[in-house]
Amino acid sequence: MSVVILNGSLKSGNQHLLYQNIIEKELTSKGISCESIILNKTDLKSCIGCFKCWDTTPGICSGVKGDSGTEIIRKVIHSDLIVFLTPLTFGGFSSELKKVIERFLPLLQAGVVLIKGESHHKKRYDRYPSILAIATTEEVDDEGVEIFKHLMHRLSLNFYPPKYVAEVFSLTEKEKAVEEKLKQFLAILEVVK
Amino acid sequence: MSEVLILNGSGRGKKSTSAGLGIYLVNLLKEENIDANMLTIRNHLNSKEKTKIMIDAISVAAHIIIIAPLYDDCQPYNVVKAQEIIAESRISSYGDYTYVANRSSLIILRHFESAGDTYVPGNVLAQSTKLSTASGITITDATLTVDMWHHSLCSYEFYLSADGGNHWEAVDPNVLHAFSNTGEDLRWRVFLTGLRDRSDHIHSVTINYNYDTIPVVSEYSFLIISSGYTILFIIISVAALSVFKKKKKSLKNRLV
Numbered sequence: 001m002s003v004v005i006l007n008g009s010l011k012s013g014n015q016h017l018l019y020q021n022i023i024e025k026e027l028t029s030k031g032i033s034c035e036s037i038i039l040n041k042t043d044l045k046s047c048i049g050c051f052k053c054w055d056t057t058p059g060i061c062s063g064v065k066g067d068s069g070t071e072i073i074r075k076v077i078h079s080d081l082i083v084f085l086t087p088l089t090f091g092g093f094s095s096e097l098k099k100v101i102e103r104f105l106p107l108l109q110a111g112v113v114l115i116k117g118e119s120h121h122k123k124r125y126d127r128y129p130s131i132l133a134i135a136t137t138e139e140v141d142d143e144g145v146e147i148f149k150h151l152m153h154r155l156s157l158n159f160y161p162p163k164y165v166a167e168v169f170s171l172t173e174k175e176k177a178v179e180e181k182l183k184q185f186l187a188i189l190e191v192v193k
Numbered sequence: 194m195s196e197v198l199i200l201n202g203s204g205r206g207k208k209s210t211s212a213g214l215g216i217y218l219v220n221l222l223k224e225e226n227i228d229a230n231m232l233t234i235r236n237h238l239n240s241k242e243k244t245k246i247m248i249d250a251i252s253v254a255a256h257i258i259i260i261a262p263l264y265d266d267c268q269p270y271n272v273v274k275a276q277e278i279i280a281e282s283r284i285s286s287y288g289d290y291t292y293v294a295n296r297s298s299l300i301i302l303r304h305f306e307s308a309g310d311t312y313v314p315g316n317v318l319a320q321s322t323k324l325s326t327a328s329g330i331t332i333t334d335a336t337l338t339v340d341m342w343h344h345s346l347c348s349y350e351f352y353l354s355a356d357g358g359n360h361w362e363a364v365d366p367n368v369l370h371a372f373s374n375t376g377e378d379l380r381w382r383v384f385l386t387g388l389r390d391r392s393d394h395i396h397s398v399t400i401n402y403n404y405d406t407i408p409v410v411s412e413y414s415f416l417i418i419s420s421g422y423t424i425l426f427i428i429i430s431v432a433a434l435s436v437f438k439k440k441k442k443s444l445k446n447r448l449v
Contacts, residue, residue: 010277046235046270049204049262092267095274102204102264154266 001193003027004079004129005036006072008086008097014171016085019134022179023083026186031193035075039096043067046099053106059124061106069103077107079129081191088137088168091147104159115157123160130189131156131164134182140170163189196342196394197222198254199231200247202261202272206233211260218258227342234271247275248282255342255394320382323357324400332379334371335402337364342394347387353400354380377404 005023009015020036027034043066050063061069076082086097093101107128108121133152137144145168152166165185169178199218203209215231222229230250237247251257261272268276325332332355343349352361356376364370379402385393 012281047204047264048206049209089273090276092273095270095277098264098267098273099270102270151267158265 001032001080001191002078003032003034003081003083003191004075005034005083005085006076006097006100007036007038008084008094008100009038009040010087010094010096011040013087014136016087016134016136018175018178019085019136019169019182022175022182023132023186026179026183027191030191032191037072037075039100042072044069044072044099044103047102047105051105051110054110058109059106061103064103069100072100073103073106076104076129077125081130081132081189084131084133084135086133086135088135088144088148091144092151093135101155107159118157120157128160128162131159131161131166132185132189133164133166135166135168136171137168138171140168144168165189196227196254197229197256197258198250199229199258199260200251200272200275201231201233201235202259202269202275203233204235204262204264204269204271206235209262211262215258215260218260234275238271238274244278248278251279252282316384316386318382318384319395320358321380321398323378323380325377325379325402325404327404327406328377330377330404330406331375332372332377332402332404333375334369335364335379335400336369337366337381338399338401339366340396340398342396344387344391344393346391347385347393349386349393349395350384352382352384354378354382 003023005020007016007020015038024034024036045064045067047061048063052063053059053061056062061073084093084097086094089095092098107124109124111122112119113122114120131152133148133155135148148168149166152164156164165188167181167185169181197219199215201207201209201211201215203211206212212231212233219229219231232247232250234247237243259268259272259275261269264270335353335355337351337353339351341349351364351366353364353370353372354361354374354376355372355378356374357378358380359376360374361382362370362373379400381398381400383395383398385395387393
């Protein structure tokens with residue numbers, strides 16, 4: 001089993017190292033390989049919406065050149081769990097995290113399939129990683145939490161994770177409490193070697 | 194300043210459907226005499242200079258329209274990034290009539306507006322100080338012209354006074370007004386009435402006036418905004434232009 005942590009911290013904000021370190025430590029203690037990618041330190045470029053990953057080089061992004069996008073996407077699809085770390089940004093993901101999520105497009109096919117009456121893009125692969133999405137904010141408000149969880153629900157429809165957990169943490173939350181919750185989430189997601 | 198600024202949030206930039214829709218909207222708004230422009234967010238994220246151009250455009254726009262595709266059931270990266278920049282720049286001041294002006298030229302350098310639903314409904318007064326600086330003259334008539342954006346659900350009433358505000362006389366823009374109460378101290382004022390979510394905008398006021406003695410000098414004058422708690426208005430400048438009419442001939446004779 002392998003885990004990829006996508007740390008969507010902004011350069012100017014909280015770096016979420018507390019959360020990253022707790023998860024890394026927990027996984028290491030279980031003997032699970034884990035790689036953390038701090039997105040604001042990568043050369044990742046944004047999706048330009050060219051759809052070459054669908055119609056020209058299916059499964060491979062060939063529209064955006066000269067960045068680490070393809071390498072990150074490869075690690076994501078080969079993992080069993082991806083962890084999103086992000087500041088809660090207008091109820092959603094930070095720009096850094098949103099940028100990488102949009103680059104997941106080659107993981108799907110252009111064709112669509114109906115799921116509960118909605119059209120969604122077809123799977124390109126048989127299996128996809130589960131998702132643990134952690135957002136942080138200075139003041140937790142119900143509306144922000146609701147939007148974030150709904151957004152993750154929508155993402156789960158698009159990217160077929162076997163399981164997903166989404167949670168919003170207050171930055172004032174004590175380290176011990178954060179650690180306990182993260183362990184619970186990893187258990188829910190059945191992260192075992 | 195754009196009355197309406199359209200932000201194209203598509204990753205495809207100018208080739209996108211969002212751009213096509215934006216161009217359509219810009220043309221539609223211009224047909225209604227509403228100043229509108231479009232910026233492609235993607236093109237303004239690559240350098241600090243370009244980002245500043247976008248921030249400045251957002252700062253002075255009365256209305257922002259964001260057009261973007263849904264990527265993963267929410268706004269795309271470009272829009273999220275723009276939102277972060279806007280939040281970081283603290284552009285919105287919620288000060289309906291807050292502005293930064295160059296006092297020497299009376300040009301508004303920057304103004305701030307609320308998000309559009311925080312105007313306080315009701316009536317507001319904007320009033321100038323003395324515009325005419327010459328003494329010993331008698332101002333007899335004047336024509337006020339105004340560059341403004343007017344919303345049909347709002348109203349405005351312009352007034353002129355030739356006697357320092359002792360008597361205010363209602364005037365219609367672009368119509369010559371003969372003063373019932375003449376004097377040497379020309380001033381103007383406007384009452385603007387708006388709603389919670391909309392307001393007239395005044396960009397500039399120009400007054401041409403006639404008097405019956407020799408003018409000493411004509412120059413720009415500052416404004417005092419006397420307002421309480423109501424709608425947004427932006428007063429940019431007043432150019433008081435003297436027109437020699439009645440005493441033009443005598444002035445010429447004397448100089449000769």
